[in-house]
Amino acid sequence: MQGIFQALNFNGWTFLFQVVNLLVVMGVLYILLYKPLGKILADREAKIEGDLKEAAAAKQKAEEMLTAYEQQLHNARREAQEILERANKMAEETRAEIVARAKEEAGRALEQARAEIEGEKSKALAAIRSEAATLAVLAAGKVLGRTLTPDDQERLAREALAEVERLQ
DSSP: OHHHHHHTTOOHHHHHHHHHHHHHHHHHHIIIIIHHHHHHHHHHHHHHHHHHHHHHHHHHHHHHHHHHHHHHHHHHHHHHHHHHHHHHHHHHHHHHHHHHHHHHHHHHHHHHHHHHHHHHHHHHHHHHHHHHHHHHHHHHHHHHTSOOOHHHHHHHHHHHHHHHHHHO
């Protein structure tokens, strides 16, 4: 084995010095680079996790706000529908009231017209009776050829009126 070491030009002290040198360089690199780099990476990982948590919280808040806005929109639509229903109901009630008032006024006008017609009919019948009585008295006076006394005129008028009423 000694021959192999000589062929390779191997020196134990040099090897030991190179191993120590390697360990010192690794220690220096560990202290100067690995620790700060590890700290930077840990800080960055913590920042990313914090940002992810903040993003999740913001998403949750946005979803809650969206739900609240959707609920408000739903309530507003429901209120608008209720307002429309109340307006339609009030319009229907007003229409029904107007129709009822119009029917009532038409009924009153019809009754008034009937009363006026009945009154005019009564006046016309009274005028016809009076005229008929007068004509009957005149006709009777001509038939009898004499002047009738007021008592005769009254008796004949009553008889004529009774006859006219019987004919109706």
